[in-house]
Amino acid sequence: MTDSAHIEPVTGTSETERSYGVDEALVRACDTAMDEGRMEAVDALIADLHASDLADLLEELAGDNRRKLLDHVRDQLDPELLSHMDDVVREDMLELLEPAEVAAVLTELETDDALDVFEDIAEADQQDVLERLSPSDRALLEQAMTYPEDSAGRLMQRELVTVPKDWSVGNTIDYLRQRAAVLPRDFYEIYAVDDERVPVGTIPLSRLMRNQRDVPMDDIMLTELRSAQVEMDQEEVALMFAQYALVSAPVVDVDGRLVGVITADDIVHVIQEEAEEDFLRLGGVQEDDFYEAVLDTTRSRFSWLLVNLCTAIVASLVIGLFDAAIEQVVALAILMPIVASMGGNAGTQTLTVAVRALSMKELTTTNAARIIGKEVIVGGINGLLFAVLISGVTWAWFGDVQIGIVIGAAMIVNLLIAGFAGVTIPIVLQKMNIDPAVASAVVLTTITDVVGFMAFLGLAVLVLL
């Protein structure tokens, strides 16, 4: 399965075959129509779009036309549109809208989607919007905002159906029929709760339909409940869904009482978000800035590059220690980046696997020692192999067997250190409560650069001079 680093063709269908979303012809047609001020043509183009596709179209339009279209759809605003937008575009839209308009949107959305939109309102405007909501909607939002950011409490929807656990199938069906008007529009299962509103089981509707009226709910409910606590981090909730292949999970408060429900379609977004976060951070990007303006992007990238500049200067200071050696043997300057680069890459491989394993809770204190041992051995073996290769190349290039031996020895040292540091750094950072995805890469390359230059140039001084 892992024979070789093969370059795979992309198997996804090409853009022309996309079976969802907006196609590029539509984006271009819309762009042109707006440039020419033909808004009726725009109306015709967007008339049948799903709110989510209209959100994509807005994201793909450039600055001026994006604002123009935002302003144009404002009159017959589909509340779902705001819930499907990318954060950056949503903030633009929210700035454009009056508090009363935002309040109207929030009223129409389900609690979890409403909260999602509300979180993106500028803090100064949140109070204005809240005051325009009905007391019950307002209370729901205010309560949800008391839960920690990215917690189960913020992710859950409040709309759900519960019945006392001692009811029969008949009681439940009658209740559903009588309360049809106030129940959620669509739901897929019912929760049985005890007198304290603690969930004790869940009943998929298919079981309700297939049983006789006198069967007690007790007999047909699934009792292996996996509930999330309101304060549980959404990443944790997502891992729980993946672990048990859940379709939905009840959310309980600190006293174990049922307060909401999270469904797998919400989790799809959480997993996308969390994976994106790790992915971007490991690449030195704090947040997805794809739709950000130039200056915001420049500023957010700058901070990371500044850290990198400092570490690069540290590496240069190490080289500076050996200036006399480099003046005597210029081949050292030519070869030294190779050792540093190989260490950086080998370390990054290890680091990538380790950061992923940490976030999937696969790398734990139980197996840490074993994994570190494994990575050091992998580094050692590859170090030996590449030592032989680079020694040969160097010998052939400079006709000097001693430099060949020096660079080979430095390669082994740096790949051993890279394997060790690649696992150890993220573990230590996590213990220090620092996100390993953010900080690991810069610490690692500083180490592999410093060790790479130090080992190669230091050994060279000992052996050659």
Add this chain to the structure above:
Amino acid sequence: MTDSAHIEPVTGTSETERSYGVDEALVRACDTAMDEGRMEAVDALIADLHASDLADLLEELAGDNRRKLLDHVRDQLDPELLSHMDDVVREDMLELLEPAEVAAVLTELETDDALDVFEDIAEADQQDVLERLSPSDRALLEQAMTYPEDSAGRLMQRELVTVPKDWSVGNTIDYLRQRAAVLPRDFYEIYAVDDERVPVGTIPLSRLMRNQRDVPMDDIMLTELRSAQVEMDQEEVALMFAQYALVSAPVVDVDGRLVGVITADDIVHVIQEEAEEDFLRLGGVQEDDFYEAVLDTTRSRFSWLLVNLCTAIVASLVIGLFDAAIEQVVALAILMPIVASMGGNAGTQTLTVAVRALSMKELTTTNAARIIGKEVIVGGINGLLFAVLISGVTWAWFGDVQIGIVIGAAMIVNLLIAGFAGVTIPIVLQKMNIDPAVASAVVLTTITDVVGFMAFLGLAVLVLL
């Protein structure tokens, strides 16, 4: 929102608070019991574990004990156990089992889970297992294997409930009651199909329960169907689920006939897998080798490092062109890694955002020119800022204003190129049908190294010598 590169505390609950999965005390207790050969103690420890947690426990155990426990659970094998295992451990388990045992497991699983397990059976043994299945199970698996790997056809389950579209609520309820024995155990919605078995709508069970017997299904079904074609890539299916916040989607064959259904809980795994793939590949790792043995890991990492060795040698060849200059001014050797490193990091930032945007279908041919323009400007502005910084540092360090100007100019050039290459490389690779996540990083760092050394050393020769 993107003010600065701040180092965030990890907000996830700590390991001791985990509300699912196996805790480390259990792993250690199990490990010790097995070392001491007390298998009754092991039985007690694992008695109440969910299949998914037992799979985790097996993954966390080291080599010998993992095999011993696999062998131990074999007698009362829970079919779900195999469906929850990590690929690497599952292959170990499958090698251990007789074809008849594997066939018994497959029979118990739902079609999508059975297929998942079947795909991991060594090819030589697949036929043996197929022969031991019932004709109908065998036909289902064989048909599923004709769909492309990672396609909707492989992901879907065949178990679903359909009714003719001209039925009433009463017809449907009677049908469900009569056929209770052969219908799937739990299901959440029903598909209405026409005479050709083409899906025309979906009816959540909650709608069925709340309507009178004489209401036609036509009136209460949701007609905005988002179906996946059997050959659609799973990544595409996942994006469709995310786009429309779907809970489930029908799968149709080439003639549009309903053949299966995909649910959001399956998509959770797809998104995890696809995100992992991109994440690991950008870090130079082909497949998750966390549970692989040392030699397999070493081999799979080697190929990537070999590619990197070649590009590092190319960069060294470029430095070699300027050996005379370096002999005269040793400061050049000391400073040159800074320009290359900053280019590599700035390029990686851009690349990371671009690869992510490509895989989310946000970066398209419509907006490519705009994004390239943006990244070049970001690179230019940061290039200017860092040029000023590094010029000052260099001047202070070496007391030579000319070297300062040279390194500043090289910094601007390299950051401009990095911004341009960071977007362009993944787009071009994708057009060439090469996975941008695999190949982008190595192409990028080759370019930023070569340009970095060439610009800095070349300008130095022009200005200083």
